Amino acid sequence: MAADNLYSAKFKEHLAHPRNAGELPEANAIADETNPICGDRMRLSLVIKDNRIEAVRYLAYGCPPTLVCGSVLTELINGKTTAEAKQLTRADLLESVGGLPSRKHHAAALAIETLKAALEP
Amino acid sequence: MPLRRVYLDNSATTPVDPRVAAAMARAVVETFGNASSVHGFGQQARAAIDRARREVATLIGARQNEIVFTSGGTESNNLAIRGVCEAAAAHGRHIITSAIEHPSVAGVCADLEKRGWEVTRLPVYGNGIVRIEDVAASIRSDTVLITVMLANNEIGTIQPVSEIGSLVRERRAVGQKHLWLHTDAVQAVGRLRLNVEDLGCDLLTMSGHKLYAPKGVGALYVRRGVRLHGQNVGGHQERERRAGTENVPGIVAFGEAAKLAREEFEQRSLHDRMLRDRFEDAVRERISDVVMNGDRERRLSHLSNISFRFIEGEGLLINLDLEHVAVSTGSACSSGTLEPSPVIRALGVDDELARGSIRFSFGKDNSEAEVDYAVEVLARAVERLRALSPLTLVGR
Numbered sequence: 001m002a003a004d005n006l007y008s009a010k011f012k013e014h015l016a017h018p019r020n021a022g023e024l025p026e027a028n029a030i031a032d033e034t035n036p037i038c039g040d041r042m043r044l045s046l047v048i049k050d051n052r053i054e055a056v057r058y059l060a061y062g063c064p065p066t067l068v069c070g071s072v073l074t075e076l077i078n079g080k081t082t083a084e085a086k087q088l089t090r091a092d093l094l095e096s097v098g099g100l101p102s103r104k105h106h107a108a109a110l111a112i113e114t115l116k117a118a119l120e121p
Numbered sequence: 122m123p124l125r126r127v128y129l130d131n132s133a134t135t136p137v138d139p140r141v142a143a144a145m146a147r148a149v150v151e152t153f154g155n156a157s158s159v160h161g162f163g164q165q166a167r168a169a170i171d172r173a174r175r176e177v178a179t180l181i182g183a184r185q186n187e188i189v190f191t192s193g194g195t196e197s198n199n200l201a202i203r204g205v206c207e208a209a210a211a212h213g214r215h216i217i218t219s220a221i222e223h224p225s226v227a228g229v230c231a232d233l234e235k236r237g238w239e240v241t242r243l244p245v246y247g248n249g250i251v252r253i254e255d256v257a258a259s260i261r262s263d264t265v266l267i268t269v270m271l272a273n274n275e276i277g278t279i280q281p282v283s284e285i286g287s288l289v290r291e292r293r294a295v296g297q298k299h300l301w302l303h304t305d306a307v308q309a310v311g312r313l314r315l316n317v318e319d320l321g322c323d324l325l326t327m328s329g330h331k332l333y334a335p336k337g338v339g340a341l342y343v344r345r346g347v348r349l350h351g352q353n354v355g356g357h358q359e360r361e362r363r364a365g366t367e368n369v370p371g372i373v374a375f376g377e378a379a380k381l382a383r384e385e386f387e388q389r390s391l392h393d394r395m396l397r398d399r400f401e402d403a404v405r406e407r408i409s410d411v412v413m414n415g416d417r418e419r420r421l422s423h424l425s426n427i428s429f430r431f432i433e434g435e436g437l438l439i440n441l442d443l444e445h446v447a448v449s450t451g452s453a454c455s456s457g458t459l460e461p462s463p464v465i466r467a468l469g470v471d472d473e474l475a476r477g478s479i480r481f482s483f484g485k486d487n488s489e490a491e492v493d494y495a496v497e498v499l500a501r502a503v504e505r506l507r508a509l510s511p512l513t514l515v516g517r
Contacts, residue, residue: 012443016443018509039472040433059509060511061509061510063433064436067506
């Protein structure tokens, strides 16, 4: 299948079964970001207590890398302190999804942008 | 009930028919002579090419010597458009085409535009069909070529080529002798009953791999009397119109495929339409918020282009691929450009719907079971992606 050459096993798993999809009615940190070039969108909803991310959900619209970066991101930040989460880079995320072709790096950029916006005081 | 693999992308390419493959395999081994050689080996190759030429000509109602074999649809389009425009340059440099041509036509027109030709691109409105009044209004005294595809590859809509043909004949009758009509019929051959006399076209492009023949072979119909500036030069093959030692196995395959397309036309048409309609009925029943793109009546009967609201095409495509269902999308992400399909956009559809469009194209090897499986997979994937999409909340 197409995905065999392009995407890792982890990527395909997250695509078939996105983690933490949805919204959090009790969220106290929310961000919506759009990639102006391709129109991909991400929404992050967090519950932050005592500087720790206690719960996270995401929504995403766009190509598979965008959908997967969101899912992997939520796993990476769940339970972390906000200070730790702020350290997460695009490169960390790309490595975590098993790498992406350079023309799809915008997906990781969008996820990190959304995270930063959500963690703004 | 997972099936092994379900191929619903017959408009991208078709699987080679085993009978075509067998004919080709025999030719590869047995008919190796150079058709330009005078001896028996050469003449055997020559005869094989002529047999294939006859079949291809018969399929479209042309004369044998009006068929030029090429390496495929793209080369045929290049030969037709460049060939005619270069030969007619002294009489004018205006070309009329549509806004929804295949890249191999649009690209050649754009290239000629850079080199001093003027190109008028006709709109297609909401139904995806060019209006004959627009064609008539665009013809000028310096127009030398009208190139409008017979059926569109993304949405399947059928263009009024025979009406354009009549217009062209009228103009010629009153003195505009150097006005030619070309049609890219790559998607239409084998799916619509074609006759070049009825169409009134001077040039017509055909591609082997859309017709259950292999990739690497196609043909260009060139009406007797059309002046064409050859693009591959340096040999006498194809009556000086396309130099190069002939691809005998490919041509033999194309000939066999053309013969089968003619003999099996009825059953294939009925079969493809039945599957497509079954698919569309099931989609309408199972999945909400869908938009069917392109005129409902004047379109090929094997193809369905559907936009799924709130989700993006490549995401849907890969989700389907994970479950072994193959389709294609007009989404920008998958094409590597940043613009969604120009064809879908030309319908006046907004960006989001354009990005969420998927093309399903059925063929003779598909079955009802495959259609039913594909609908199941599709419904699940759409639901999953909509649950994930921030647009779903806003849109409903």
